[in-house]
Amino acid sequence: MIKISNVSHHIGKQQILHDISLSLPSSQVIALIGPNGAGKSTLFSVMSRLQPLQAGKVSFAEHDIVSCNSRTLATTVATLSQDNQVQGRLRVHELLMFGRYPYHQGRPTANDHQKVDEIIERFELKLLADRFLSALSGGQRQRVLIAMIVCQDTPYLLLDEPLNSLDMYHAGRLMRELRALSHSQQKTVVIVLHDINQAAQFADTVVTMKDGRVMATGRPVDVITQETMKELYNVDVTVLKHQGRPVIIDSF
């Protein structure tokens, strides 16, 4: 379980997060949705210790992020942030092995190689494995970054807008892979999504945020409603149902 208790955060004089408390269940895909500027990325960066925790408490199972050491945190939580700046003359398989660093500390074992090969297979990256990162398209690069995060093999994954630049095939593949990882390997995947229908189709739980506050938490069918979409985004939508899950259509 991820437990967030009374987390507040400010940048300069601006209060970005207001007293956020959430208990997120394990082995689920949890979609975090909300308008631009709601505080989703800020919450992720505080949770993954990229920004210091100013107030409140965050723990992943028994690991409190303030007191646990960096190696424990790196083998507990992997984060894909929006501004990933991986550069340089690195080949795809080298970057994936870099994801294993918290385990091998610079000396990859047979197990690390096996894990990288497994992820290359799983994420359909065979044809890209020997390519340099600098020679990839935006979507290919995004797929490789996500694969690196999964290579870290942590029980918790925080993915900030991973569907950016992905085409329809790869977006669907990724969401299915994440669901498989959560349900068959007991990973807890928290994922920021702007595509509400992806959240509706694939998430077990949806959390909505606006103006630095959590508005609602629950099953897609309970949270993704006409009223919530109006409240969050000020849009009028029609909500249909497909296989027990909501499907929204923007009706302007």
Ligand SMILES: Nc1ncnc2c1ncn2[C@@H]1O[C@H](COP(=O)(O)OP(=O)(O)OP(=O)(O)O)[C@@H](O)[C@H]1O
């Ligand atoms: N470095 C910064 N300095 C000042 N304000 C910031 C900084 N980073 C973020 N903010 C502000 O914090 C608020 C929350 O931003 P954040 O990036 O967390 O939102 P978000 O929900 O992830 O948005 P988006 O969907 O657009 O990615 C915004 O009002 C933003 O302008």
